[in-house]
Amino acid sequence: MNRRVTVVGSGPSGVHFALTAIRKGYEVTMVDVGRRGEAAPFPGARFDQLKELLPDPVGYFLGRQFEGLVLPGGGKEYYGVPPSKNYVFETPPGFSYVGDGMEPLFSFARGGLAEAWTAGCYPFNQAELEGFPFTYGDIEPWYTEISRRIGVTGEADDLARFMPVHGHLQAPLALDPHSALLLERYRRRKEVINRTYGAYFGRTRVATLSAKLGDREPCSYLGRCLWGCPAGALYTPSQTLRELEREPGFRYLDGIEALHFKVNGEGRVTALVGRPIEGGPPSELPVERLVLAAGTLASATIVLRSVRVATGEDLQLTGVMDNRQVLLPFFNAGMLGRAVPVSSYQYHLVGMGIAAADPAEYVHCQITTLKTALTHPIIQSLPLDLASSAAIARATRSALGIVNVNFHDRRREGNVLSLDQHTSQLRVRYAPPADEPARLKRALTTVRKVLFRLGCIVPPGMQHVRPMGASVHYAGVLPTGTSGGPWTTTPEGRCRAFSNLWLADGSTFPFLPAKNLTFTLMANAARVADRMLGA
Amino acid sequence: MKAADPGLERECQVFTRLLGGASATRYVVGKYLEAHRVSGRFEATSRFDRWLLVAVRGGTPVARLADAYARHFVPGSSLRSKMILVLGIMETTPPYHRSMTEVPARLPALVWSGLILHASAGVLSLIAGTAIFGPVQLLARLLGKAP
Secondary structure, eight states, X not given: OOOEEEEEOOSHHHHHHHHHHHHTTOEEEEEOOOBOOOOOSSTTOOHHHHHHHOSSHHHHHHOTTOTTOOOTTSOSOSSOOOGGGHHHHOOOTTOOEEEESOOOOOOOBTTGGGGGOOOBOOOOOTTTTTTSSSOHHHHHHHHHHHHHHHOEEOOSXXXXXXXXXXXXXXXXXXXXXXXXXXXXXXXXXXXXHHHHHOEEEEEOOBSBOSSOBTTBOOOOOBSOGGGOOTTSOBOOHHHHHHHXXXXXXXXXXXXXXXXXXXXXXXXXXXXEEEEETTSOOOEEEEOSSEEEOSOHHHHHHHHHHHHHHHHXXXXXXXXXXXXXXXXXXXXXXXXXXXXXOSSBOOSOOEEEEEOOSSGGGOEEEEEEEOSSSOOHHHHHHSSSOHHHHHHHHHHHGGGEEEEEEEOOEEOOTTOEEEEOSSSXXXXXXXXXXXXXXXXXXHHHHHHHHHHHHTTEEOOTTOOEEOOTTTTOOOBXXXXXXXXXXXXXXXXXXXBTTOTTEEEOSGGXXXXXXXXXOHHHHHHHHHHHHHHHHOO | OGGXXXXXXXXXHHHHHHHHSSOOOHHHHHHHHHHHHHOSTTSOOSHHHHHHHHHHTTOHHHHXXXXXXXXXXXXXXXXXXXXXXXXXXXXXXXXXXXXXXXXXXXXXXXXXXXXXXXXXXXXXXXXXXXXXXHHHHHHHHHTTSOO
C-alpha cells in the first residue's frame, strides 16, 4: 500500500498533521512558501539590556522603514507588529485579496500565522464541540498529545469550568506582581463575582515552558515575547517543522506557492500545481493523498481555484468566521508606587471567563499587565500633551493592563469566500450578526464591573473594538459533519467532493468559540491524521 | 536634501529636550533624519501644520503648548507624528529609555502627588495652547489659508 501524503502549509495544523503521519510510518512531502525570519539577537539579554547591546536599537524595535512606530490614525491599536515579525505577514509577489467587512491577515512564513501568536492554548469543551461530529472525549487524547509535544502550562482552577483539564500540563509560569494582585483580589471577592456576574478568574493556559522539554529550555523571563522568544520557550510551529526536517520520511519543498490541484474524471486529485516564489513557470507535483493545512483562507483559495480550473465554475464557500476582539485598557490603583519588574513574561498570565446562558457563547478574556513593551502607543492616546502624558504613563506604568475580550462566532450564509471573476484574487465578504452591538455592550459592561470590583477602572474613551480579521482566528467554510453536501468534510476531514482530498485546518470548524482556536487546530490535525491514516 | 535640513535637526533637539529633558545624541538626530528620508508619514498635512512646525522651533515651551493644542484640534498633524517619532526613538535608545521605562518603587502618596502635578500641567498647557493657537488656526481658516 502506498504510504505517501502531500501536505500544503507549515502552520500549526500542517506540522502536527505531518508529525502524526510520520510517526505512523508515512512519508510526508510538505509544500510551503516558507518565508524565514532572522535569528533573535543576543538570546540571553533581557528587553532592557537589548536596547543597550544592539548597535541600532531603533532599527530593531521600530524597523528600517519605521513601520513599528504607531502613529495617530493607526486604528487605535495599543501595539504594532514588531519589525522582527514582519516576515510572518509578508506575502508573495502578485498576491492580493479584496476584503469587504473583513481585513484578514495572511502568512506565508515557516510556521504560519502562529509564529506571531500569544501562545494561548484553550481546549474546546463539550458545549463548544456540540456542532462537531466528535465529542470532547474523542479529541481529549489529542489535546494531551499536543500538550506533550509543545508544552502547555496551566492549572486546574476556576477557569477549568470553561476549559477542561487535559493531560501533560506543566506548572504555570511565575506571576508578575500585578497579575498576582488581581488573582489575590479575585480570591477574596470570588463569591460575589461568581454569583453576580458569572465571571471566573484563573491562570491562562499558554504554550510557554515552565520546565525543560526535550532540548527546549524553560522561560527565563526576558520580556521579549512579542519580538520573538529568543530561548524557544514560547512554542511556535517552526519548532515542530525543524523536528520534522530531521525525520528521514519527511521532505520539505519550500519556496513554492500552491495554486490549485488537478482532478481526474473520477473525482480524484492527481497533482498539486505550484509556482516558485522566485519566479519561473508553475510545476506539477503528483499526489496520492492531498492534505490542505494552509489555514482557512489559503486552503479555501486553493479549493476555489481548483474548481474553476477543473469545471469553469465559480464556487462560493460560505460561513467564514472570526472572533471579534475588544481591547479594554485598565488602571489598577492598588499597584501605584510599585516597581515594574524588569524580568517578566510579557504576555497574559491571567484570564477571565464570563458564563453565558448558552454555554457555547461564553466570553473569554485574556488579561495582560504592562511590563516590558513600547509605550508610545499608550502615551499618545492620553488626552494631554506628550510631555505630561509620558510622565503620567511612567508613574502609572506598574498599574496599567489591558483586557482582550474575545467573542464567539457562528457560520452565516452571507459571509462568503469567492474568487474575483477576472482574476484568481480571493474576495472575502463578512458582516457581523445583527445582535453583535448589544452582545458586546452587555459583556463589556460586565467586564468593567468585574474590574471595578478588583479595584481597577477602565478609562473612558479607551475601549477599542478591533476590526474583523484582526484576531486571525479564521474558520468555517468547509464544515465537518456526519453528513453534508460536496463542500463539507467528513468527521475524518475528507472533502466530500473528492475522494483523496483532506482538510486539516480551521476551514472544517462548524463553530468558533470565543477561545483562541490554535490548540484545537493542532489537536484536530493530529486527530485527522490518525483517523485518515489508520493504524 | 532633507538629511541636511537644519530645521529638522532643530525640531529633533527641541522635542528631545521637551520629552527627555536632555539634548539629542547624534544617533537620535540621525534616526530622526532617517525617518523623514525613508517614510512619508511626517509630511505636513496643511499650511497651519507647517506653521506649527516653524513655531515649535522656538523652543520647548512653545512646543509643549502647540502639542497640547494639536492633541485635540489637529490630531493627525505632522507635529504630533514627529513628536511621537522622537518618543519612539527615545524609548528604544540608551540612555533615554531608562528614564522612560525603569520605574522603581515609590511611596504611593508621592506618585499621586506627581500625577496631580503632571495632569495639572497638562491641563494648563491645553488651556494656554488653545488660547494661543486656537485664534491663529481660526484666523488662518477665515483667510482661507488652512483647511
